[in-house]
Amino acid sequence: MKLGVVTFPGTCDDADARIAAGMVAEAVPLWHRDADLRGVDGIIVPGGFSYGDYLRAGAIARFSPVMESVVAFARDGGPVLGICNGFQILCEAGLLPGALLPNTGLRFVCRQVDLVVQTTATPFTSTCTVGQVLSIPAKHTTGRYFGEVAPEQVVLRYAHGHNFNGSQDDIAGVVNAAGNVMGLMPHPEHAVETLTGGSADGLALFEGMTRVAVA
Amino acid sequence: MSPSPEPGSDDTVAAPGIERAVALGLTRDEYALVCDELGGREPNEVELAMFSLLWSEHCAYKHSKKLLRTLPTEGPAVVMGPGENAGAVDVGGGWAVAFKVESHNHPSAVEPFQGAATGVGGILRDIFALGARPIAVLDSLRFGEPTSERSRYLLDRAVAGIGHYGNSIGVPTVGGEVVFEAPYETNCLVNAMALGLARTEDMIRSAAAGVGNVLVLFGASTGRDGIGGASVLASAELDAADESKRPSVQVGDPFEESKLLECSLELLSAGLLVALQDLGAAGLTSAASEMASKGDVGLDLDVGLVPLREADMEPFEIMVSESQERMLCVCEPDKVDAVLALCEKWEVNGTAIGEVTATGRFRVLRDGEVVGDMPVSGLVDDAPLYDLAPERPVAGGGSLYPAPVALPGLPDDVHGVLVALLSSPNLASRRPLFEQYDSIVQSRTVRRPEEADAAVLWLREMGDGAPAIATSIDGNGRRVAADPYWGTVGNVLECAANLACVGARPLGTTNNLNFANPEKPHVAWQLTEAVRGLGDACRALDAPIVGGNVSLYNEGAAGPIYPTPVVGMVGVLADPERAGRLGFARDGDAVAFVGWDATAALAASELAKLRGEPLPDGLAPIDIAGVRIVLEAVRDAVAAGELSSAHDIAEGGPIVALAECCLAGGRGAALDLGDTDDVWAALFGEASGAFVVSGPREALHRLGERVAVEVVGTVGGDGLELAIGSLRERWTLHELRAASGALAPLFP
Numbered sequence: 001m002k003l004g005v006v007t008f009p010g011t012c013d014d015a016d017a018r019i020a021a022g023m024v025a026e027a028v029p030l031w032h033r034d035a036d037l038r039g040v041d042g043i044i045v046p047g048g049f050s051y052g053d054y055l056r057a058g059a060i061a062r063f064s065p066v067m068e069s070v071v072a073f074a075r076d077g078g079p080v081l082g083i084c085n086g087f088q089i090l091c092e093a094g095l096l097p098g099a100l101l102p103n104t105g106l107r108f109v110c111r112q113v114d115l116v117v118q119t120t121a122t123p124f125t126s127t128c129t130v131g132q133v134l135s136i137p138a139k140h141t142t143g144r145y146f147g148e149v150a151p152e153q154v155v156l157r158y159a160h161g162h163n164f165n166g167s168q169d170d171i172a173g174v175v176n177a178a179g180n181v182m183g184l185m186p187h188p189e190h191a192v193e194t195l196t197g198g199s200a201d202g203l204a205l206f207e208g209m210t211r212v213a214v215a
Numbered sequence: 216m217s218p219s220p221e222p223g224s225d226d227t228v229a230a231p232g233i234e235r236a237v238a239l240g241l242t243r244d245e246y247a248l249v250c251d252e253l254g255g256r257e258p259n260e261v262e263l264a265m266f267s268l269l270w271s272e273h274c275a276y277k278h279s280k281k282l283l284r285t286l287p288t289e290g291p292a293v294v295m296g297p298g299e300n301a302g303a304v305d306v307g308g309g310w311a312v313a314f315k316v317e318s319h320n321h322p323s324a325v326e327p328f329q330g331a332a333t334g335v336g337g338i339l340r341d342i343f344a345l346g347a348r349p350i351a352v353l354d355s356l357r358f359g360e361p362t363s364e365r366s367r368y369l370l371d372r373a374v375a376g377i378g379h380y381g382n383s384i385g386v387p388t389v390g391g392e393v394v395f396e397a398p399y400e401t402n403c404l405v406n407a408m409a410l411g412l413a414r415t416e417d418m419i420r421s422a423a424a425g426v427g428n429v430l431v432l433f434g435a436s437t438g439r440d441g442i443g444g445a446s447v448l449a450s451a452e453l454d455a456a457d458e459s460k461r462p463s464v465q466v467g468d469p470f471e472e473s474k475l476l477e478c479s480l481e482l483l484s485a486g487l488l489v490a491l492q493d494l495g496a497a498g499l500t501s502a503a504s505e506m507a508s509k510g511d512v513g514l515d516l517d518v519g520l521v522p523l524r525e526a527d528m529e530p531f532e533i534m535v536s537e538s539q540e541r542m543l544c545v546c547e548p549d550k551v552d553a554v555l556a557l558c559e560k561w562e563v564n565g566t567a568i569g570e571v572t573a574t575g576r577f578r579v580l581r582d583g584e585v586v587g588d589m590p591v592s593g594l595v596d597d598a599p600l601y602d603l604a605p606e607r608p609v610a611g612g613g614s615l616y617p618a619p620v621a622l623p624g625l626p627d628d629v630h631g632v633l634v635a636l637l638s639s640p641n642l643a644s645r646r647p648l649f650e651q652y653d654s655i656v657q658s659r660t661v662r663r664p665e666e667a668d669a670a671v672l673w674l675r676e677m678g679d680g681a682p683a684i685a686t687s688i689d690g691n692g693r694r695v696a697a698d699p700y701w702g703t704v705g706n707v708l709e710c711a712a713n714l715a716c717v718g719a720r721p722l723g724t725t726n727n728l729n730f731a732n733p734e735k736p737h738v739a740w741q742l743t744e745a746v747r748g749l750g751d752a753c754r755a756l757d758a759p760i761v762g763g764n765v766s767l768y769n770e771g772a773a774g775p776i777y778p779t780p781v782v783g784m785v786g787v788l789a790d791p792e793r794a795g796r797l798g799f800a801r802d803g804d805a806v807a808f809v810g811w812d813a814t815a816a817l818a819a820s821e822l823a824k825l826r827g828e829p830l831p832d833g834l835a836p837i838d839i840a841g842v843r844i845v846l847e848a849v850r851d852a853v854a855a856g857e858l859s860s861a862h863d864i865a866e867g868g869p870i871v872a873l874a875e876c877c878l879a880g881g882r883g884a885a886l887d888l889g890d891t892d893d894v895w896a897a898l899f900g901e902a903s904g905a906f907v908v909s910g911p912r913e914a915l916h917r918l919g920e921r922v923a924v925e926v927v928g929t930v931g932g933d934g935l936e937l938a939i940g941s942l943r944e945r946w947t948l949h950e951l952r953a954a955s956g957a958l959a960p961l962f963p
Contacts, residue, residue, distance in 0.1 A: 010470050015657065016656065049469075108378050108652075110655065193658075196655070196660055
C-alpha cells in the first residue's frame with residue numbers, strides 16, 4: 001500500500017501529509033516535474049502555495065507534468081485527496097466541481113474547526129458515521145467554496161459557527177461524481193496525533209483512502 | 216583577470232567627494248579614515264557606497280560593539296555564538312537549534328507590509344544560511360496607541376506582512392508579543408525571531424576559504440530595491456520625509472525564498488559548499504566582504520556577471536542593492552556545475568560571479584575592468600568604534616517621557632478595573648492577530664498561542680524520545696524606561712519564567728536592543744544600563760547570549776521610543792507530552808501563588824498606565840538568584856507532570872493572571888486572598904518570578920517544600936470569585952471573555 005504525496009515549488013504541507021500517510025501506508029514523495037507516479041495506490045495533493053499562488057491559487061500547478069498523470073490516475077478511478085491548495089488545484093484541473101474564492105474577511109485565518117460528516121458513501125469517510133464531528137484545523141486565505149454541486153457530493157460541512165470563510169452552504173469538502181476524488185479546505189494531515197494536532201480526527205480520511213485503494 | 220587602471224586614477228570618473236560621503240551617512244572624520252584605508256586617495260563611487268554601508272551603525276555596531284563585548288556568550292550548550300549568521304545551542308543527540316532575532320523597524324515604519332514581510336524573510340535566511348531548517352518564527356511588535364489611525368494602519372499591515380511571508384514559506388509563526396505605547400507612535404518596532412534545527416555536524420559557517428574557489432550568487436535577480444537601506448533607513452532618525460524613503464524598502468517574495476531555502480539545504484546536504492551567507496542589509500557588499508573577512512582572504516567579484524532586473528544598473532547599485540531572496544556561496548571549482556544543476560532543479564538563478572584570492576583585497580570588476588579595490592580588513596574590521604557618553608537624567612529615567620494619557624472613564628472599583636485592564640490593548644487577547652499566522656505547519660507545534668506561556672515545538676526529526684524546545688520573546692519597554700537596569704533584568708526573567716511554565720530549561724538567549732539615538736547622553740545611559748542588566752541576568756540564569764541585533768536611532772519628531780531590549784530565549788524539555796499549559800484544566804484543583812510576595816508595586820504597571828501616572832524614577836531591585844530558585848522549582852514540577860497549569864504573573868498583576876488562567880481553561884475559580892494592607896497592589900502589582908499554578912493539593916504541598924507556595928483557592932464554576940479583605944467580587948467567564956476580546960474590532 002503506497003500513498004503518493006505531490007510536491008510543487010511552494011508546497012508547504014507536503015512533509016505533514018507524508019507523516020499522515022505514513023501512519024496508514026507507505027508514503028511516497030512525488031515531484032512536480034516527474035510524470036511517473038511510482039506505482040502508488042492513492043495520491044495526496046497537499047497544501048501550501050504552489051508556484052506562489054501567483055495568477056490564482058492552484059492555477060499554475062495544474063499544468064505541471066505530475067498533474068497530467070494525477071488526472072489520468074483519477075479518471076481511472078484511483079483515490080485522490082486534495083487538501084487546501086490541493087483542493088484548489090483539483091478544482092482548477094477539472095477533477096472537482098466548483099471553485100475556491102477569497103474568504104469573506106479577506107484575511108488568512110488559522111483556526112481549529114468542527115466539521116460534520118455528511119455521507120459515508122465515499123472511501124474517504126467510509127470509516128466515519130453520518131453526523132460525526134471531526135475537529136480539524138483550517139488555515140487559508142482563499143477557501144470560500146462556490147459552485148454547483150450535487151447534494152450527495154458534499155462530504156463535509158462546517159459545524160454551525162465554524163464557517164469562517166463564508167463557504168456556500170457551509171461546504172468544507174466535496175467529492176467528484178464517481179466518488180474517488182475528494183477535496184477539502186481544512187487540513188486532516190494536521191489532526192493525526194493529539195500531541196501536535198489537537199485531535200487525531202483527521203486520520204480517518206487517510207484510513208478510508210487506503211481501504212478503497214486495496215479494493 | 217587582466218590588469219586595469221587603478222581606481223581613482225585619472226583614467227576613471229572623478230571621486231564623488233566628501234559632501235556625497237556625508238549625504239551617505241559618513242562623518243567627515245570617517246571620510247578621512249576611508250581615504251587612509253585606500254592609501255591616501257579618495258574613494259570612487261563604488262568604494263564610497265561600500266564603505267558608507269559597512270561603516271554604518273547598522274553594519275558596524277559603532278556605538279554598541281564595546282558594550283556588547285561585556286555580555287556572557289559562552290556556556291556548555293553553546294554551539295555557535297555571536298558573529299555568525301545566528302547563534303546555536305545543543306539540544307542533545309547531535310542536534311542543534313539555531314536562533315536569532317532581528318529588527319526591521321524603520322522599513323516597517325515607512326512601508327509596514329513589505330517592511331515586516333522582509334524582516335521575516337531576512338531572519339529566515341540567517342537561519343538556513345547555517346544549514347538549519349527553519350522551524351518557527353516569533354515576532355515582537357510595538358506600535359502607538361490603537362486610538363491612532365496611523366498605529367492601526369501600521370499594526371494591520373505589519374501583521375499581514377508577517378503572515379504573508381511566514382505562511383507562504385511554510386514556517387509556523389508560533390508566538391510573540393505586541394505592545395501599544397505612545398512613544399512608538401512615529402517609530403514602530405518590528406522585531407522577528409526565527410529558529411532552525413540542524414544536525415550539529417552539518418552546520419556550516421560563513422567564512423570564505425580556499426584561494427581559487429568560486430563565488431556563486433543564487434536566488435532572485437538584483438534590482439534597484441533597497442538601495443541604501445542600511446545607511447539611509449536603519450542608521451538615522453526617522454523624519455517627516457519618510458514617504459520619500461519608500462524606494463529604500465525592499466519587496467519580499469516568499470515563493471522565491473521557499474525555493475531558495477530548499478535549494479540551500481540540498482546544496483549543503485549534498486556536501487557541495489565551503490561557505491554560505493545570506494544577502495541582507497548592504498546586499499552583496501556585506502555578504503561578500505564578511506565572508507572574505509572571516510576567511511582572511513580576498514575576493515574578485517565581477518558585477519557584470521550578476522543577473523539584473525534592470526540592465527542599466529551602475530556597479531555601485533549592484534553592490535549595495537538589498538533585493539531580497541539571494542544567497543552567496545563559495546564552492547570548489549570542480550563543484551560549480553553540480554551547484555548550478557541543483558539551482559536549476561529548484562528553479563532559482565545560479566551564477567558564478569567571482570573567486571577567492573590571496574590578496575586580502577576586495578576587488579569589484581565590471582566585465583573585467585576594476586571599478587573598486589579596497590582592503591577587506593578596512594571594510595569590515597576598521598570602522599571606528601565610539602565610546603558612549605552616558606549621563607543619567609537628573610530626575611531619573613522616567614522623566615524623559617511624558618506620563619501616559621489616562622484611560623477616560625477608568626472605573627474606580629476593583630470589578631471595573633479588571634474588566635478595563637483585560638480589555639486594554641496591552642492585555643486583551645491576541646487571537647485576532649495570531650489567527651492570521653499559520654502556527655501548525657511542520658506538525659511540531661505542541662503548544663499553540665494562548666495555550667501556554669511559551670511556544671513548544673517537538674523536534675520530531677530526532678527520532679524516538681525526541682525532546683521539545685520552548686521559546687518566548689519579551690520586552691517591556693515602559694519598565695525599562697523607568698529603570699533601564701532593573702527593567703531589562705525583568706525582561707530576561709519574564710522570558711525565563713515563560714519557559715519555566717512549560718517545563719523547559721533555558722539553553723541560550725538572543726536579544727534585539729531597540730534604542731533611540733545613542734549619541735545623546737541619556738540614551739547612551741539607557742543603553743549602557745540595559746546591557747549591564749541583560750548580561751547580569753543571563754549570567755545568573757546560565758542562559759548565555761548567542762546572537763542578537765542592535766537597532767539604534769529609533770526616534771522621530773515626537774521624541775525617543777521607550778528603550779526596548781527585546782529578549783528571546785530557547786529552552787529544552789525532555790517530554791513534550793508534559794509541556795505545561797496556562798489554563799485551569801480540572802475542577803477541584805487547588806490554585807496557588809508561587810514566589811509571590813507583598814513587595815509587588817504598582818509603579819510602571821499596566822494599571823498605573825491606565826491611571827495616567829508618570830513613570831517612576833527607578834524600580835525595586837530584584838533578587839535574581841532568588842527568582843532563579845523559584846523558576847527552577849516551577850519548571851521541575853511542570854516537567855514532572857505534577858501541575859495542571861502554570862502561568863507567570865506579569866503585566867496586569869495576579870488578578871489578571873488568574874483571569875487569564877480561567878479564560879484559557881474555560882473554567883472559573885473561587886479565591887480567597889486573605890487580608891491585605893493594599894488591595895490595589897495585592898491585585899494589580901507587578902513583580903518578577905511569581906506564578907499562578909494549579910494542581911492536586913499534594914503536588915502543591917511538594918512544591919512548597921522547595922519554594923514559597925500560597926494556596927489561594929479552587930478551580931471550578933463559571934466565574935472568577937474573589938475574596939480579599941472585606942471585599943467580595945465575582946466576574947462571569949462570559950464577562951471576562953467579552954472584555955478580553957477587545958482587539959477584534961481592529962481587524963474587521
